[in-house]
Amino acid sequence: MPVKNANAVWNGDLKSGKGTMSLGSGTFEGAYTFATRFEDADGTNPEELIGAAHAGCFSMAFSNELAKAGFVPESVETHAEVTLEMIDGAPTISTISLKVNAQVPGIDDDKFQEIAEGAKKNCPVSRALASVNTIKLDATLHN
Known part of the structure; x- marks a missing residue:
């Protein structure tokens, strides 16, 4: 698989830098x-x-898991909220909440929730962020 990259440059001290x-x-x-x-x-x-990476990864993983279970999603939209707070004196990402709205014909809510939880657990970004205390999921099915 390809290696992806990003870059960051910081100039100055923490409070007045950019x-x-x-x-x-x-x-x-x-x-x-x-x-x-x-x-x-x-x-x-x-x-x-x-948050953007997690929302994008989850949407793709969820679509894939739905398809593997025999359901073809018309759309999956995921909104991520990332909470940064002080824990033991250090800024820490404590919670990530994923709010998902999806249109998936022919699926019942129990199966929908089961597949959503599996995708949350197994998407590569969720796995990378496993040290986050809580990754929440609120999935809504629109038929």
Whole structure:
């Protein structure tokens, strides 16, 4: 499998410095600062990118697991919320909540939830983030 890459540059100290993050593909570059990460300033931050990666990975994994179970999803939309908080004096990603809305003809909610949980557990980004205390999932089926 191919190796993917990204780059980050930080200039200055933590509080007054600034930086940029970019994807190796060239499809994204964004500025970030202390305020965009630990406060509510405009701009991106590593947690936002982790959320995007997790939402994208889960959507693909869930679609794949649905198809393997004989269901063809019309759409899977995933929203991720990444919580960064102080734990034992260190900023820590404590929770990731995935909210999924999907249209999957012919599936009942019990089977839908079962497959969603499996995809949450086994998508590569979930597996990479296994040290996060809680990865939550709220999956809604739209028929």
